[in-house]
Amino acid sequence: MADQDTIELVKTIEVDKYKYGFETDIESDYAPKGLNEDIVRFISDKKGEPQWMLDWRLEAYRSWLHMENPTWAKVSFPKIDYQDLYYYAAPKSMAAPKSLDEIDPKLLETYAKLGIPLKEQEILAGVRKQGEKSMLDDDGNEVITGRVAIDAVFDSVSVVTTFKDELKKADVIFCSISEALREHPDLVKQYLGSVVPQGDNFYAGLNSAVFSDGSFVYVPPGVRCPMELSTYFRMNAKNTGQFERTLIIADKGAYVSYLEGCTAPTREESQLHAAVVELIAHEDAEIKYSTVQNWYPGDAEGKGGVYNFVTKRGDCRGARSKISWTQVETGSAITWKYPSVILRGDSSRGEFYSIAISNGKQQVDSGTKMIHLGKNSSSRIVSKGIAAGRSDNTYRGLVSAHRKATYARNFTQCDSLLIGDQCGAHTVPYIESKTSTAQFEHEATTSKISDDQMFYCMSRGLSQEEAVALIVNGFVRDVLQQLPMEFMAETQKLIGISLEGSVG
Amino acid sequence: MLEIQNLHVKLEDEPREILKGLSLTVKPGEVHAIMGPNGSGKSTLSYVLSGRAGYEVTDGSVSFKGENLLEMDPNMRAAKGVFLAFQYPIEIPGVATMQFLKVALNAQRKARGEKELSIPDFMRFVKERAAKLNISQEMLKRPVNVGFSGGEKKRAEILQMAVLEPSLCILDETDSGLDIDALKVVADGVNALRSPDRAMIVITHYQRLLDYIVPDFVHVLSAGKIVKSGGKELAHELEANGYAEFVEKVA
Numbered sequence: 001m002a003d004q005d006t007i008e009l010v011k012t013i014e015v016d017k018y019k020y021g022f023e024t025d026i027e028s029d030y031a032p033k034g035l036n037e038d039i040v041r042f043i044s045d046k047k048g049e050p051q052w053m054l055d056w057r058l059e060a061y062r063s064w065l066h067m068e069n070p071t072w073a074k075v076s077f078p079k080i081d082y083q084d085l086y087y088y089a090a091p092k093s094m095a096a097p098k099s100l101d102e103i104d105p106k107l108l109e110t111y112a113k114l115g116i117p118l119k120e121q122e123i124l125a126g127v128r129k130q131g132e133k134s135m136l137d138d139d140g141n142e143v144i145t146g147r148v149a150i151d152a153v154f155d156s157v158s159v160v161t162t163f164k165d166e167l168k169k170a171d172v173i174f175c176s177i178s179e180a181l182r183e184h185p186d187l188v189k190q191y192l193g194s195v196v197p198q199g200d201n202f203y204a205g206l207n208s209a210v211f212s213d214g215s216f217v218y219v220p221p222g223v224r225c226p227m228e229l230s231t232y233f234r235m236n237a238k239n240t241g242q243f244e245r246t247l248i249i250a251d252k253g254a255y256v257s258y259l260e261g262c263t264a265p266t267r268e269e270s271q272l273h274a275a276v277v278e279l280i281a282h283e284d285a286e287i288k289y290s291t292v293q294n295w296y297p298g299d300a301e302g303k304g305g306v307y308n309f310v311t312k313r314g315d316c317r318g319a320r321s322k323i324s325w326t327q328v329e330t331g332s333a334i335t336w337k338y339p340s341v342i343l344r345g346d347s348s349r350g351e352f353y354s355i356a357i358s359n360g361k362q363q364v365d366s367g368t369k370m371i372h373l374g375k376n377s378s379s380r381i382v383s384k385g386i387a388a389g390r391s392d393n394t395y396r397g398l399v400s401a402h403r404k405a406t407y408a409r410n411f412t413q414c415d416s417l418l419i420g421d422q423c424g425a426h427t428v429p430y431i432e433s434k435t436s437t438a439q440f441e442h443e444a445t446t447s448k449i450s451d452d453q454m455f456y457c458m459s460r461g462l463s464q465e466e467a468v469a470l471i472v473n474g475f476v477r478d479v480l481q482q483l484p485m486e487f488m489a490e491t492q493k494l495i496g497i498s499l500e501g502s503v504g
Numbered sequence: 505m506l507e508i509q510n511l512h513v514k515l516e517d518e519p520r521e522i523l524k525g526l527s528l529t530v531k532p533g534e535v536h537a538i539m540g541p542n543g544s545g546k547s548t549l550s551y552v553l554s555g556r557a558g559y560e561v562t563d564g565s566v567s568f569k570g571e572n573l574l575e576m577d578p579n580m581r582a583a584k585g586v587f588l589a590f591q592y593p594i595e596i597p598g599v600a601t602m603q604f605l606k607v608a609l610n611a612q613r614k615a616r617g618e619k620e621l622s623i624p625d626f627m628r629f630v631k632e633r634a635a636k637l638n639i640s641q642e643m644l645k646r647p648v649n650v651g652f653s654g655g656e657k658k659r660a661e662i663l664q665m666a667v668l669e670p671s672l673c674i675l676d677e678t679d680s681g682l683d684i685d686a687l688k689v690v691a692d693g694v695n696a697l698r699s700p701d702r703a704m705i706v707i708t709h710y711q712r713l714l715d716y717i718v719p720d721f722v723h724v725l726s727a728g729k730i731v732k733s734g735g736k737e738l739a740h741e742l743e744a745n746g747y748a749e750f751v752e753k754v755a
Binding site: 450451452453455456457458459460461462463464466470471473474475476477478 | 554555556557558577578579581582583587588590593594595596597598599604607608609611612615647664668
């Protein structure tokens, strides 16, 4: 009886909990269902790609045919029928690239509804007004937030990229990867697949064959990108896989901070999302890459939701280069994701900060790989896993040192927080060192939200859900602080929302 | 303001009664001290009034400003004006004290249908209240109660009280673990909050605190009942003679 009540309660909360679940009614242009060489050609043709790009895709497709689905992660799901999916969907009105003024109002409306203003004047006039004191940070200091340039990707195409002119003045290239293939083919050719090769793994192989759009960033030597860059991915079309490809290059001494956000409509069928992100940092360059992933997580019983099978890897190619991954994973039915850093350059630095929240029947298997190749390279991993409901939350990480990576250093901290007694948290660290001079440290804790903490917060006026959100936000504070200031407050709210219905 | 009648309370998972017919009336502006030996039910009373889970009221009633207090969740009670200063304040890692105050105050204001304070107004308000309690800016940035000394924890509790401005303050053994200097600071903080429309229940084992927070009434709690009530001089009597007389009476 009591259990039934709880289930009902969770169900009702679940329904309005995912507030990005609406669908945009827009006519789309699809590729025929299924996957074969013709589909690969169709996508390449739609994008007007050069021959070498098509050849590259076909090579990927042919090697993918011989690859196996990876099975080592602690996740389970029914076999995916890759012939039952659409591999390309684009709003019809997007047939020809247009300026912002010509974009289908339905699309603008969609992004407005998601809280993403695309018109620059709106951004300037809206919540992110420059210099406006609008927030209180964790330390109780007032914070001034800045501007953000956005690339909006809707299903398989990029809708618009804002602040292009201003970025151009700084010589920063920020555009969709389709546009980069047209405007800057040499750069794309030089770097694409250089970090995640076509045959890297099953999902990366699939992505390489059929990727549709994504963002491209190139920051030239010595340039500090003048604003935050951000891509907002929206999956709308039904039964359609999203395969975006992002490529970011920071040339010698350059700096860029980039953030991606993701949402999808509420659907009963699961949706596949297999992205590849490649980062390249040359000598003395720094890339900060943040993700706030909020794909539809499925309902309380595990029906529907996005399969988020993503390969993200950064290459610290030059000496003293630095790559930092920060991820906040709240959505998706299944997350299979290990943003990694190859520490090739001497004294290079890799960082991975992660908040992974699972509720309902979500399954998360996420972590990182820090592969130390260069001398004196160092890395830091801070992972905060929060499991609620009947979810499973696994941290899986590898730290390795090549024999030449003398004096490599790593510090890993994995903390898990359990809410309720039907969820699971697991920590699976792999450590491999081929040099005796490497210094690797690993710390792990597991805790629960105590009744005392709940009562203390509630006796001060917080509702049960506000109390959970506050305590969890405290638990993940070290990682939250790594996010660009512009996104911190929203992320804190998101953490609260994704845990609704987890207690009581 | 507060009307407790014949209150019987036991732990949810134990048959033994802890409060056995406690009655108490508290009017606005009054300060009531509740004294008693260990195990007499003092802390249970504070938890039952603030709504902690794990207790079962088997008989009696508690009305607060004319409403049935026992029906409300702890956060509703807080919004209505009940505040408990904890004997052992709880740590909340990663949540700055300032942030905690803001979230708590806004949650209460929201529940009462009031507007949230603007950030600058809120900051000014907290800084002013904090200064009176010798609480530095640095301490406001530290996570709630984490690594606080005993004195800091108690001062922080009183700061929360000063910021939330409750109409009924329950202070549970606020003097425990305090040296005399810290005790004075805390007592000054509490006294500054005394007002004609605010009532206080000061729970203490020792008379010492009552030299600084002078009560209007003193009640002796023993074995779950108020066995004697009087003016502030009763506290001195207890200090001189101890609780033995009352403990035996019940036995």
